[in-house]
Amino acid sequence: MDRAELADFLRRRREALRPDDVGLPPGQRRRTSGLRREEVATLSGMSTDYYTRLEQERGPRPSEQMLAAIARGLRLTLDERDHLFRLAGHTAPARVSRAGHVSPPLMRVLDRLHDTPAQVMSNLGETLVQNRQAEALLGDETRHRGPARSAVYRWFTDPAEQRIYPEPDRPRHARFLVASLRAASATDRRAVELARLLTAKSAEFAKLWEAHEVAVPFERRKTIVHPSLGDIALDCQLLLTDDLAQLLLVFTATPGTEDAEKLQLLSVVGPELL
Known part of the structure; x- marks a missing residue:
């Protein structure tokens, strides 16, 4: 597991998303570009603390289920999802036999x-x-x-x-x-x-x-x-x-x-x- 690369990848993909990309209102006083960590955590169905620790290189190695949820929350493409799995030390899921990744x-x-x-x-x-x-x-x-x-x-x-x-x-x-x-x-x-x-x-x-x-x-x-x-x-x-x-x-x-x-x-x- 490459903690530094994983954290950097998550952060950059989060910052590349805009609220309207995921159906959220734009809101006001956004201090960071892209989505907030708590928004990605909610979209991924996990706690903000868990997701934050991954971005700060402090979290445990996420399971395949967690990675699939993060890929869905960050709206990753299949290539990006596979890269996420590899950064976390997992084999990328087979594209035909696994249907957990949403288009x-x-x-x-x-x-x-x-x-x-x-x-x-x-x-x-x-x-x-x-x-x-x-x-x-x-x-x-x-x-x-x-x-x-x-x-x-x-x-x-x-x-x-x-x-x-x-x-x-x-x-x-x-x-x-x-x-x-x-x-x-x-x-x-x-x-x-x-x-x-x-x-x-x-x-x-x-x-x-x-x-x-x-x-x-x-x-x-x-x-x-x-x-x-x-x-x-x-x-x-x-x-x-x-x-x-x-x-x-x-x-x-x-x-x-x-x-x-x-x-x-x-x-x-x-x-x-x-």
Whole structure:
């Protein structure tokens, strides 16, 4: 671990960011160029003290999970992320087999969505980052670990996962999840491993997997069953990276409807409503 180079790299990347790059108001009386340390710490989901110690060459060697969080908070490109890992004495993650790094262009769009639910997901259905409104609508989907990080895995192994959709909508959504995993398996070995695991655990998944569907259209009009607000009819829009490895999912409601009012309530109250 090269503490001096790591500290210098973190400081320079922090100073290169502006508040509007990450969806923060510019504010007044900024004594330093770029973001403040506490802002980067918040964006990275860690304490200000921990991040500050890294910049001051005093902290312990950060784990891979911490480095991935810092890379996301600083909006690093893949090359910059790999450099960060190497400075900290870790091997840079393989770009195909690891989906913890969020595409910077998708993050820049997400940063600017303050009043509607949005989240970035991998091609395996892993929620990589959510805004506050998405967490209020769907719950904290980033908390899962292991195979359960994938919405596909949770759908076929946890009955509670399916309650977010009305019962008549569930069969089609199951087909879409399996078809998406099948498409991902052509380029991502992790999708093949996940399919093998699910085939052993779920007869329903095994049957759908055998159908070999890869072209079930995404349902852009969805009804989400919220535990406190009931049914919310939403339009869902997708923004994909060029390699189709990640997508930004944005939920909106028709203005002037009861559904729009419910979304507005989620924006005000946030995850506490759950």
